[in-house]
Amino acid sequence: MICPRCDSNDARQVFEAGDGSWKIYRCLRCNFNWRSSEPDEIRDGRLYNPLFKLTDKRFQEMVAKPPIPPLRKDRPPTC
Amino acid sequence: MPFDSLREFLSKLEAEGQLLRIPEEVRPEPDIRAAAFAAARSPSGPALLFENIQGYGDGKVAMNVHGSEENHALLLDLPRETRFKAQFHELVRRFERYPIPAVRVSDAPVKEVIIDKNLNLYRELPLFRVNPWDGGFFLSKACTVSRDPENPENQNLGMYRIQVKDHDRIGISTGPQHDIAVHLRKAEEMNMPLRVAIAVSNEPVTSLVASTPLRYHEDEYSMIGAIRGEPAKIISSERGNLDVPAGAELVIEGEILQRQRFVEGPFAEFTGYYSGCCVQTDVQVDMITRRRNPIIFENLYTGRPWTESDYILALSTGVAPYQQMKTDFPEIEAINAMYTHGYGTIISARMRFGGFAKTLGMRLLSTPHGIVYPKFIIVVDEDIDPFNLQEVMWAISVRFRPERDLVVIPNAPGSPLDPTSSVRGITTKLIIDATKPVFPDISLSGGVQVDVPPETTFWLDQIAKRRRNR
Numbered sequence: 001m002i003c004p005r006c007d008s009n010d011a012r013q014v015f016e017a018g019d020g021s022w023k024i025y026r027c028l029r030c031n032f033n034w035r036s037s038e039p040d041e042i043r044d045g046r047l048y049n050p051l052f053k054l055t056d057k058r059f060q061e062m063v064a065k066p067p068i069p070p071l072r073k074d075r076p077p078t079c
Numbered sequence: 080m081p082f083d084s085l086r087e088f089l090s091k092l093e094a095e096g097q098l099l100r101i102p103e104e105v106r107p108e109p110d111i112r113a114a115a116f117a118a119a120r121s122p123s124g125p126a127l128l129f130e131n132i133q134g135y136g137d138g139k140v141a142m143n144v145h146g147s148e149e150n151h152a153l154l155l156d157l158p159r160e161t162r163f164k165a166q167f168h169e170l171v172r173r174f175e176r177y178p179i180p181a182v183r184v185s186d187a188p189v190k191e192v193i194i195d196k197n198l199n200l201y202r203e204l205p206l207f208r209v210n211p212w213d214g215g216f217f218l219s220k221a222c223t224v225s226r227d228p229e230n231p232e233n234q235n236l237g238m239y240r241i242q243v244k245d246h247d248r249i250g251i252s253t254g255p256q257h258d259i260a261v262h263l264r265k266a267e268e269m270n271m272p273l274r275v276a277i278a279v280s281n282e283p284v285t286s287l288v289a290s291t292p293l294r295y296h297e298d299e300y301s302m303i304g305a306i307r308g309e310p311a312k313i314i315s316s317e318r319g320n321l322d323v324p325a326g327a328e329l330v331i332e333g334e335i336l337q338r339q340r341f342v343e344g345p346f347a348e349f350t351g352y353y354s355g356c357c358v359q360t361d362v363q364v365d366m367i368t369r370r371r372n373p374i375i376f377e378n379l380y381t382g383r384p385w386t387e388s389d390y391i392l393a394l395s396t397g398v399a400p401y402q403q404m405k406t407d408f409p410e411i412e413a414i415n416a417m418y419t420h421g422y423g424t425i426i427s428a429r430m431r432f433g434g435f436a437k438t439l440g441m442r443l444l445s446t447p448h449g450i451v452y453p454k455f456i457i458v459v460d461e462d463i464d465p466f467n468l469q470e471v472m473w474a475i476s477v478r479f480r481p482e483r484d485l486v487v488i489p490n491a492p493g494s495p496l497d498p499t500s501s502v503r504g505i506t507t508k509l510i511i512d513a514t515k516p517v518f519p520d521i522s523l524s525g526g527v528q529v530d531v532p533p534e535t536t537f538w539l540d541q542i543a544k545r546r547r548n549r
Contacts, residue, residue: 005214014245015201017134022107024201030342031244033215035208037133038108042211052212052345054356064340065357066253066260072268 003027004034004045006054030054081156081307084188084326085280085377088154089141092126095159097150099125106133107207115142115380119387123149128375137373138205144283144377146387151394154283155306163394163466167413170306170398177297179304181311187325189278193317194367198247203329203367204279204376206243210347214356216243217346220379220391221331222289223251224276224321225262228269234322235259236299238289240346241277247364250343251275251335252354254495256451258295263335263360272334274319275362280328280377285311291395292448317366328376329369333362349392349420351383352498384419393417397424400446408439415465421452422494425465428458433520437486440510444491451492455509463513474513478523484512 001011010028022037082088092098124147152161206216218241227233235258242250266273303311312325340358381388397416410429436458493506
């Protein structure tokens with residue numbers, strides 16, 4: 001399944017309502033979650049708001065928050 | 080009597096006409112967000128309890144629980160008509176009772192159901208997208224508990240946005256100013272996971288304190304006790320060594336995966352703007368404890384102010400800097416830091432000498448919360464109620480001299496979420512001195528100020544009584 005936000009082919013269904021009224025999907029690449037009952041502009045990658053689309057460039061530019069600190073030298077890593 | 084659970088508080092709100100039940104079926108999106116936004120904008124905005132959410136069976140959602148002056152008064156166990164200024168001074172008085180340590184209980188409804196396998200957050204909570212371009216379904220009002228890995232006596236309870244990413248996987252967003260970021264940094268330096276417990280749907284003072292900027296060494300549970308006037312009730316987590324609020328509806332336990340970051344966000348923040356999309360920490364969930372169904376999932380609508388977020392971040396945001404500054408400057412009367420978590424802050428004080436308002440503005444910028452958040456600071460005299468914008472605007476209109484009373488501090492530390500920052504975390508600060516100049520400054524030349532008629536209080540009371548009796 002195609003992710004409407006990052007257009008990767010790594011999305012899959014993760015849940016279905018008890019009464020079958022909707023399903024929830026998750027993208028394994030960008031962690032986007034959406035529901036089948038949401039409007040077209042959320043579910044359809046061609047209609048998804050371009051300001052929030054995730055392109056390869058945007059993935060590369062994402063900063064780590066918080067930054068990963070250096071390991072302490074006085075304590076050996078546990079793994 | 081203080082409340083021991085969200086349910087108790089919802090009953091109180093209902094008795095006071097401050098809870099509206101929505102029995103009709105609503106869609107998770109967009110109905111819940113739209114109704115919550117409308118509730119906070121309504122006069123005396125009520126809490127909403129959605130009882131029938133499409134696809135979620137008997138799961139319920141509570142919104143806008145803190146979202147009005149009246150609800151805020153009631154959670155402090157004050158009469159519903161208590162105004163913000165009086166609530167502020169009552170909160171200050173209660174902060175001074177700190178610490179009242181928590182009491183540990185051995186059993187609580189949050190332990191009625193214990194799930195340690197086949198975890199599924201999509202099944203456990205009636206999740207919904209808070210704003211359309213959020214990256215997923217967020218828990219925006221949950222309270223996260225963690226401990227300092229080096230000094231375990233230091234435990235923190237804080238409100239951080241949490242993104243549900245999979246059945247048993249959540250993202251947690253922590254800023255460098257948050258206490259949990261200190262715990263996380265130490266754990267990551269030692270290459271250890273950081274254990275967390277996330278309490279969902281809590282009694283209202285717990286949420287209030289979790290979003291209050293206390294000092295690092297201060298214990299949130301002891302502050303909850305101080306504000307309640309009796310100890311908070313805590314219960315031990317199933318794993319690790321964490322104290323969780325005993326009144327919670329549901330607790331998620333797990334560990335932050337050290338030295339890894341994963342795509343998180345965006346999320347519509349309290350600024351009224353979406354945050355960016357970053358790589359942040361994930362929690363691997365390994366335990367859920369909860370009440371028996373039906374669960375009430377309490378969440379927070381954040382977005383374009385004025386929202387519930389502006390009420391929960393309102394008075395308590397001003398109390399901590401007030402106490403910190405009052406020690407040095409007893410002239411301070413009150414601080415109103417209600418505007419976008421204190422981006423806009425109003426200080427009222429008696430003026431010791433000319434230029435003193437500038438001293439107070441700059442002192443605010445050196446308090447723990449003030450280092451980052453305040454962007455524009457207005458200082459008014461003690462005769463101005465800083466919670467009454469009509470009075471504040473009048474003070475600026477007639478007492479502020481732009482050529483003498485405007486202070487601009489460029490390139491100062493700022494909130495990373497401020498959409499005006501050209502460098503994330505750097506901002507320009509502004510102090511507006513709207514006080515009457517006093518010696519040795521030049522006094523205002525424009526005549527004599529008109530007094531408030533001294534009989535006004537009597538007549539305010541008369542008018543209120545006569546209108547009630549009509």
